Amino acid sequence: MELKLYTISNLTAILNLHPKTILRFIHEDKIKAKKIGRSWMVSEDDLQSYCHNELSEKQPPIPSPNYDTLKDRISVSTVIQINEQNSEEASRISNSLMAMLNSEKGADCRSRFDFFYYPEIEKAKYVFYGSPQFLVKILQIFDELCHLQGEKDEK
Numbered sequence: 001m002e003l004k005l006y007t008i009s010n011l012t013a014i015l016n017l018h019p020k021t022i023l024r025f026i027h028e029d030k031i032k033a034k035k036i037g038r039s040w041m042v043s044e045d046d047l048q049s050y051c052h053n054e055l056s057e058k059q060p061p062i063p064s065p066n067y068d069t070l071k072d073r074i075s076v077s078t079v080i081q082i083n084e085q086n087s088e089e090a091s092r093i094s095n096s097l098m099a100m101l102n103s104e105k106g107a108d109c110r111s112r113f114d115f116f117y118y119p120e121i122e123k124a125k126y127v128f129y130g131s132p133q134f135l136v137k138i139l140q141i142f143d144e145l146c147h148l149q150g151e152k153d154e155k
Contacts (some may be wrong), residue, residue: 080125
């Protein structure tokens with residue numbers, strides 16, 4: 001039986017890999033090779049062994065998401081922007097929101113509220129961070145405030 005040997009350039013064509021990648025695989029012992037003179041040579045058996053190992057290697061399983069702890073890991077945010085010409089009124093709204101949030105029984109300890117007023121553009125921004133349930137309550141509060149204002153405007 002004749003021993004068939006492959007050079008690095010033969011392997012680049014067969015494996016469709018860059019010569020440096022093949023040399024790296026040889027140095028990492030992924031491909032078994034022998035140095036004959038100045039050239040690396042790979043036997044047909046070693047090439048088949050490498051190809052078989054590459055095809056048979058199992059990919060690590062992708063972990064399935066843990067939905068049981070999702071509510072502890074999730075955090076959402078929202079920004080509410082109000083066109084407000086008066087910084088004192090914007091601060092009053094902020095203080096009212098803060099008092100309302102502090103009075104909540106069993107308040108979400110991970111929730112946060114930031115207030116910004118931009119006098120140059122006359123806008124107030126209220127930024128809320130926390131659980132989805134917390135933000136639902138905040139959005140419901142602003143929805144009710146809008147409905148109350150709409151009712152006042154109709155009268």
